[in-house]
Amino acid sequence: MADGTRSLTTRQGHPVPDNQNTRTIGARGPATLENYHFLEKISHFDRERIPERVVHARGAVAFGEFEATGTWGDEPIAAYTRAKIFSEAGKRTPLAIRFSTVIGGRDSSEAARDPRGFAVKFYTEDGNWDLVGNNLGVFFIRDAIKFPDVIHSLKPDPVTFRQEPARIFDFMSQTPESMHMLVNLFSPRGIPASYRTQQGFGVNTYRWVNAEGVSHLVKYHFYPHEGVKSLTEEDAANIQAGDLGHASKDLYEAIERGDFPKWDLYVQMMEDHDHPELDFDPLDDTKVWPEELFEPKLVGTMTLNRNVSDHHNENEQIAFGTGVLVDGLEFSDDKMLVGRTFSYSDTQRYRVGPNYLQLPVNAAKVDVHTNQRGGQMSYGVDLADGQNPHVNYEPSTMGGLAESAKPGHGEVGPEINGRLTTARIPRTNDYAQAGERFRLMEDWERDDLVKNLVANISEATREVQERMVWHFFMCEDELGQRVGEGLGITADDVRGLEPLATQTLSEEELERARNLG
Numbered sequence: 001m002a003d004g005t006r007s008l009t010t011r012q013g014h015p016v017p018d019n020q021n022t023r024t025i026g027a028r029g030p031a032t033l034e035n036y037h038f039l040e041k042i043s044h045f046d047r048e049r050i051p052e053r054v055v056h057a058r059g060a061v062a063f064g065e066f067e068a069t070g071t072w073g074d075e076p077i078a079a080y081t082r083a084k085i086f087s088e089a090g091k092r093t094p095l096a097i098r099f100s101t102v103i104g105g106r107d108s109s110e111a112a113r114d115p116r117g118f119a120v121k122f123y124t125e126d127g128n129w130d131l132v133g134n135n136l137g138v139f140f141i142r143d144a145i146k147f148p149d150v151i152h153s154l155k156p157d158p159v160t161f162r163q164e165p166a167r168i169f170d171f172m173s174q175t176p177e178s179m180h181m182l183v184n185l186f187s188p189r190g191i192p193a194s195y196r197t198q199q200g201f202g203v204n205t206y207r208w209v210n211a212e213g214v215s216h217l218v219k220y221h222f223y224p225h226e227g228v229k230s231l232t233e234e235d236a237a238n239i240q241a242g243d244l245g246h247a248s249k250d251l252y253e254a255i256e257r258g259d260f261p262k263w264d265l266y267v268q269m270m271e272d273h274d275h276p277e278l279d280f281d282p283l284d285d286t287k288v289w290p291e292e293l294f295e296p297k298l299v300g301t302m303t304l305n306r307n308v309s310d311h312h313n314e315n316e317q318i319a320f321g322t323g324v325l326v327d328g329l330e331f332s333d334d335k336m337l338v339g340r341t342f343s344y345s346d347t348q349r350y351r352v353g354p355n356y357l358q359l360p361v362n363a364a365k366v367d368v369h370t371n372q373r374g375g376q377m378s379y380g381v382d383l384a385d386g387q388n389p390h391v392n393y394e395p396s397t398m399g400g401l402a403e404s405a406k407p408g409h410g411e412v413g414p415e416i417n418g419r420l421t422t423a424r425i426p427r428t429n430d431y432a433q434a435g436e437r438f439r440l441m442e443d444w445e446r447d448d449l450v451k452n453l454v455a456n457i458s459e460a461t462r463e464v465q466e467r468m469v470w471h472f473f474m475c476e477d478e479l480g481q482r483v484g485e486g487l488g489i490t491a492d493d494v495r496g497l498e499p500l501a502t503q504t505l506s507e508e509e510l511e512r513a514r515n516l517g
């Protein structure tokens, strides 16, 4: 028996003198139904799990802080954004981060070839700001309407429940904008050695807005102080034979021993318009912005210094979203971003519940006053000091909440006109950056990429294999040749293929298609 302070109770506060034996009539049963302690214990257990995330189910959470430089490079940051988190040198903001894999379930391998999620929640003085990114800097698709399809192709087959490369490359072969992501994902970068040794990118394009209402387009990049380290397929196989959770373990143990991981946050910026001089669209998340044209400049450093105290409360239930922005940080018209912004809070209302923002890990660390009431698991009412508790509507003359002060700046961003349409963006340019990425790799990375692509694409149909080789020739001759060699396909075999019906190729790309190899 424990001393008084540690003795077991039910959730009703009743003491539990016997936690070993069900209450029965006689020592051998039958059991009685009025046994409150047993019923509470077993029925709570029956409900212990919530639905896992539909993507990014496996992850690791840590807490820490962000320290701002107060500048963007040499310039005061206030010239570009009025967001208070960045405003002064040395300013610190608490944060939570969740690293994740994407496709596997919540107990799956952390050595899988898979993008890694990099989701940061900054608890700022203006409310929460979430930056929900990945480690590869680009994505498979550029329009949110394709997200369920790309994820279905990557998730297990609905019949065999096995991840099938034939299905993945069936979809990707019809989705040329995925080439840049695939060249990254099947290279060693596709299996980071640990969460501490991976980059983090916002990927989508956002806006910064200053006190005058002037906006700029921005992209976010986190660089780890530990450097970037990756695993080959063989390294990964060895690790996951012994441990499916090596990356969570590595992060947890580093923080426990006081070896606090750090990342510098850099921001790329361009003027807020569509940049017709570029051969890509600045709102296209399958593209990176060339660093020689748009230099990433330091804005602060993130340090992780505390582990979770409970996995369920602080990891399963933490909820990030791209709509969670603060004053001075804005959306762009990136089509992915709009779709993502609906999807995150939608799934969280289902997965965690309609009051998910009342949970401590998700709640803003500032006063919150709303007229939202009720819903499952609601507790507490976010009344303002002096608010009439009878008034949960607005406007009112009886002491309810009122709208906040109007911002002191004008409308944000450029004026936009256009017809309602379902057209794809004009500057798709699906191959150039994928080819460039391939050329920038070291020899061993190129070898590894080709090996991994051949091993996976060889499981696809001949038609899919040929289309993939055609795409790779369009990216870079050497990539097409080498993957083709591994699959027994030459440039002559694929030169006659027509572009996909869903593709618009530029003159330059058509020329390339005619002269493959």
Ligand code: HEM
Binding pocket: 052, 053, 054, 055, 056, 059, 098, 099, 100, 116, 117, 118, 119, 132, 133, 134, 139, 143, 144, 145, 147, 201, 202, 203, 204, 285, 318, 319, 320, 336, 337, 339, 340, 343, 344, 347, 348, 351
């Ligand atoms: C998680 C949707 C694209 C990064 C999720 C979740 C959904 C989702 C529904 C589960 C959230 C939850 O249960 O809490 C979408 C849609 C996308 C999209 C509809 C495209 C239209 C992206 C992109 C990135 C990304 C481009 C990377 C830049 C993440 C991350 C998580 C996540 C990091 C895990 C957050 C966490 O750790 O809780 N996404 N996603 N997603 N997504 Fe996306």
